[in-house]
Amino acid sequence: MSRPKPFEKPPGLRDYLPAQAVKLKNLESRLLDCMRRWGYRPIITPTLEYYDTVGAASATSEAKLFKLLGQNGTTIVLRPEMTAPIARVAATLLRNEPLPLRLAYHANVFRAFGGEAGKDPEFWQTGVELIGDATPDADAEVIALAAACLETAGVRSFALAIGHAGFLHAMLADVLRDRPQAQEELKSCLSRRDFAGFRERLDGYGLPSDVRGELESMLRMRGGRDICDAVSGLSRHPEARQALEQLGELWEALQAFGAADRVRIDLTLTGDFTYYTGMTFEGYADGVGFPIASGGRYDRLLAQFGRPAPATGFALKTNRILELVDDGGTPEPERVLVVYAPHRRQEALQKAAELRRSGTCAVETMRTDVAAAAGVGPESSAAARILWLD
Amino acid sequence: MEAPTELSIAVPKGRILRPIAELFVEAGVCFPENLDETRKFIVPVPDCRLTFIVAKPADVPTYVEYGAADLGIVGKDVLMEEERDVYELLDLGIGRCRLSVIALPGWKPTIHPRVASKFPNIASRYFRERGQQVEVIRLHGNTELAPLIGLADRIVDLVETGATIRQNGLIEIEKIADITSRLIANRASYRLKNAPIQLLCDRLQEAVRSRALRVGAPAPGGKMTR
Numbered sequence: 053m054s055r056p057k058p059f060e061k062p063p064g065l066r067d068y069l070p071a072q073a074v075k076l077k078n079l080e081s082r083l084l085d086c087m088r089r090w091g092y093r094p095i096i097t098p099t100l101e102y103y104d105t106v107g108a109a110s111a112t113s114e115a116k117l118f119k120l121l122g123q124n125g126t127t128i129v130l131r132p133e134m135t136a137p138i139a140r141v142a143a144t145l146l147r148n149e150p151l152p153l154r155l156a157y158h159a160n161v162f163r164a165f166g167g168e169a170g171k172d173p174e175f176w177q178t179g180v181e182l183i184g185d186a187t188p189d190a191d192a193e194v195i196a197l198a199a200a201c202l203e204t205a206g207v208r209s210f211a212l213a214i215g216h217a218g219f220l221h222a223m224l225a226d227v228l229r230d231r232p233q234a235q236e237e238l239k240s241c242l243s244r245r246d247f248a249g250f251r252e253r254l255d256g257y258g259l260p261s262d263v264r265g266e267l268e269s270m271l272r273m274r275g276g277r278d279i280c281d282a283v284s285g286l287s288r289h290p291e292a293r294q295a296l297e298q299l300g301e302l303w304e305a306l307q308a309f310g311a312a313d314r315v316r317i318d319l320t321l322t323g324d325f326t327y328y329t330g331m332t333f334e335g336y337a338d339g340v341g342f343p344i345a346s347g348g349r350y351d352r353l354l355a356q357f358g359r360p361a362p363a364t365g366f367a368l369k370t371n372r373i374l375e376l377v378d379d380g381g382t383p384e385p386e387r388v389l390v391v392y393a394p395h396r397r398q399e400a401l402q403k404a405a406e407l408r409r410s411g412t413c414a415v416e417t418m419r420t421d422v423a424a425a426a427g428v429g430p431e432s433s434a435a436a437r438i439l440w441l442d
Numbered sequence: 443m444e445a446p447t448e449l450s451i452a453v454p455k456g457r458i459l460r461p462i463a464e465l466f467v468e469a470g471v472c473f474p475e476n477l478d479e480t481r482k483f484i485v486p487v488p489d490c491r492l493t494f495i496v497a498k499p500a501d502v503p504t505y506v507e508y509g510a511a512d513l514g515i516v517g518k519d520v521l522m523e524e525e526r527d528v529y530e531l532l533d534l535g536i537g538r539c540r541l542s543v544i545a546l547p548g549w550k551p552t553i554h555p556r557v558a559s560k561f562p563n564i565a566s567r568y569f570r571e572r573g574q575q576v577e578v579i580r581l582h583g584n585t586e587l588a589p590l591i592g593l594a595d596r597i598v599d600l601v602e603t604g605a606t607i608r609q610n611g612l613i614e615i616e617k618i619a620d621i622t623s624r625l626i627a628n629r630a631s632y633r634l635k636n637a638p639i640q641l642l643c644d645r646l647q648e649a650v651r652s653r654a655l656r657v658g659a660p661a662p663g664g665k666m667t668r
Contacts, residue, residue: 168527169504169507169508169526169527170507170508209634211633211634213633244530245527245528245530245629247529247530247531247532248530248532248625272640274636316633318633336630336633336634337630338630338634339509341509341510341628341629341630341631342509342630343629343630
């Protein structure tokens with residue numbers, strides 16, 4: 053490839069022009085404020101982290117990490133997400149803070165996508181981590197908070213789907229006890245959303261028809277609280293039953309939070325099996341083909357940083373939400389332009405300072421010769437209001 | 443949370459439209475008449491709350507991934523090549539063919555193997571997974587030409603009856619995969635419009651199963667009966 057032209061930037065990276073930048077900042081502000089009201093305090097971590105620590109611990113696959121070579125040959129990555137960096141901080145700088153910890157963030161994260169649809173290599177996430185509470189109430193809290201944030205942001209029509217990483221694992225491990233290969237293949241089909249492939253493989257395993265039927269019925273396991281009961285009756289497997297009980301309790305807690313009407317249980321929702329240990333969830337909005345939120349419980353991560361603790365959380369895909377919502381937030385300040393002749397400069401700048409102090413104006417000042425060169429005249433409507441001091 | 447019931451489905455232009463129409467009718471799902479003859483790209487069927495979008499086969503997964511269409515029908519070959527993030531819901535059992543490696547008779551491994559294909563990702567992956575190092579050359583059509591004029595020693599292409607490759611003096615060396623048309627869904631639509639999507643899927647699945655039982659062959663995802 054020839055040298056980039058002066059105006060080019062690497063593919064997929066975006067500039068946010070003032071209107072968009074303001075909209076993004078307003079959205080950030082509304083979301084963090086909502087999180088603050090639920091007790092979550094903001095945290096900021098570095099853009100660069102070590103590959104061997106945060107890079108390896110994060111849920112993002114190796115192939116998607118932006119890697120750099122550090123000064124002494126160590127490999128550094130651009131942070132692909134905030135959960136692992138926050139875990140690092142919780143285990144070190146915040147290790148003497150009692151649990152549970154409630155932390156919120158708004159940050160740009162980086163992933164080396166290979167031309168996948170709708171995915172920029174740099175994008176914004178706004179999210180929370182709730183560390184140190186293993187109860188279903190904690191899971192319900194983060195899900196209810198995600199819903200509250202989406203409402204605050206102005207996303208009108210959305211739905212959250214909840215699954216359980218442990219459930220699928222347990223069902224498959226029990227039904228296909230002596231066939232670890234088959235378990236992996238089926239999990240792989242589900243995580244790739246290949247239901248047709250799932251059925252095809254089931255055909256090939258030579259299972260008794262009731263077992264095959266049970267596994268195939270997994271593809272339909274979605275609904276409200278009732279689905280937990282329905283499936284629980286079906287399942288003999290203790291870990292699967294336990295997962296379903298947890299989901300049932302989660303559902304009840306969600307009702308107490310008043311969030312149950314936004315939520316559907318979907319036992320086919322997998323998430324990353326190696327990372328999530330309990331509930332997982334995804335959020336979708338009418339009008340966007342991609343998920344706008346994702347989260348779940350990940351009880352094994354903090355131990356990797358030396359402070360074993362249960363944890364749960366979510367990240368909103370802020371860029372996608374940005375596309376969806378109006379900037380229903382803070383009204384734009386009035387734009388005022390003060391044009392002055394040099395001999396009235398003192399007066400003009402004092403006037404400008406006064407207007408700025410009032411907090412309702414954005415004031416620009418301009419000398420008359422500059423104004424003339426720019427074609428600004430008394431009738432010019434470049435600003436909402438023009439004050440002429442000449 | 444409202445329950446939207448309108449669904450849009452992207453269907454591929456071409457010969458496959460007729461088998462799709464027949465399957466839909468058997469399944470009791472509306473299908474517009476003469477879809478293959480219309481010049482329109484968007485064909486609503488208000489009675490069924492279904493809108494059909496006619497697209498190039500290779501583009502169906504793209505429309506569905508972005509959510510421009512809730513559902514799509516597309517061959518497994520296109521899905522394998524494109525690798526888009528969509529739900530692959532159902533094997534429709536139509537558009538049967540296979541993806542195979544094809545060459546001139548008497549083909550022997552060469553020092554610098556070249557494989558030409560309309561499916562460069564599939565070809566690449568296939569040979570890589572077998573530890574073979576080949577140069578994959580991307581073509582857009584009439585791939586049989588490649589070995590005949592010395593562009594490549596092998597090709598990866600779709601085979602239905604085998605007539606085309608025979609006519610060109612070529613032979614099938616190995617089968618890569620069996621191909622059929624699949625029903626795919628957008629991730630968000632699958633969640634937000636799950637009820638109507640599941641209903642459509644169930645009806646089609648039932649029709650696919652009935653057909654297989656009539657023919658006496660194993661249905662994709664079903665059992666064999668005598």
